[in-house]
Amino acid sequence: MTAAGLAPHLRLLGRFRLERGATAVDVCAGGRRLLAYLGLHRRATRTVLAGALWPDATEERAHGSLRTTLWRLHRSSGPLIRSDRDTLSLEDSVIVDAQALAESARRVVDGDQVPHQLLFDGDLLPGWDEHWVVFERERLRQLRLHALDALAVQFITQGRPALALEAALESVRVEPLRESAHRLVVCAHLAEDNVTEAARHFRSFRDLLRRELGVEPSARLTSALPLAP
Structure with missing residues (x-):
């Protein structure tokens, strides 16, 4: 279990920030939008996320962008998002201001x-x-x-x-x-x-x-x- 002091903090009030303890985590632009959406809604289907975050792209390209963003986010920030079939959820350990x-x-x-x-x-x-x-x-x-x-x-x-x-x-x-x-x-x-x-x-x-x-x-x-x- 994640120690309380190192629990991820997703700060959406004011400038976007993702923190682990006192350390700021660098997040790509797509990852910031994905985390912000899940931080506000806690969970959403892949289809809803792809449409909301890449509204001007075709459905195929939007889903591809979502997969790429998930891969980049996991590599740079660790496990923050949980996948349950077609639904993505923010991990319970993530504290959202x-x-x-x-x-x-x-x-x-x-x-x-x-x-x-x-x-x-x-x-x-x-x-x-x-x-x-x-x-x-x-x-x-x-x-x-x-x-x-x-x-x-x-x-x-x-x-x-x-x-x-x-x-x-x-x-x-x-x-x-x-x-x-x-x-x-x-x-x-x-x-x-x-x-x-x-x-x-x-x-x-x-x-x-x-x-x-x-x-x-x-x-x-x-x-x-x-x-x-």
């Missing part, structure tokens, strides 16, 4: 007290424009936003406004026009009796909405700050 993010986010949304450091990590494979990456990037982005909002509410309820502010501001960074996150920033400031900071943030968001969308903040946000001008 995007999966850990999704699991942590779901548990936070459900109200569990779990380590939440992953909620502050980078976006999924920025710069990759494959349709399957774009879809998963948006799915994870929405899940993380809901988790950050839930985390901010938890911290406000627990009387920890500084941590609530950190979570709410991260949600604002990910999606600057998301009103629920701005409302939580205002609530976190008010929980610390920082009315001036709350009003300043409200005005800044109001101006952003007017400039970008030509709309006003909702009554729910306005009522959160009694002295909002």
Whole structure:
């Protein structure tokens, strides 16, 4: 069994990286795409993989490219992918940060007290424009936003406004026009009796909405700050 310290880590949040312990593993371009797909889906048939990773090639050439990529990946990176007839799966020993993010986010949304450091990590494979990456990037982005909002509410309820502010501001960074996150920033400031900071943030968001969308903040946000001008 693979030692915990040397378990392969597939990092898809931010720049693609495959690591064994503290050592980065060099992976060919096709191998990066194959590992990323399996890291997001865990398993897929050879036909689905060939079509997704080489969409412009004929079926025969796509399957040939998949076989070549599997051979190169095994030679350079060791056993990371398991084959079961027509299905390829990521080995159970491979730790995927995007999966850990999704699991942590779901548990936070459900109200569990779990380590939440992953909620502050980078976006999924920025710069990759494959349709399957774009879809998963948006799915994870929405899940993380809901988790950050839930985390901010938890911290406000627990009387920890500084941590609530950190979570709410991260949600604002990910999606600057998301009103629920701005409302939580205002609530976190008010929980610390920082009315001036709350009003300043409200005005800044109001101006952003007017400039970008030509709309006003909702009554729910306005009522959160009694002295909002």
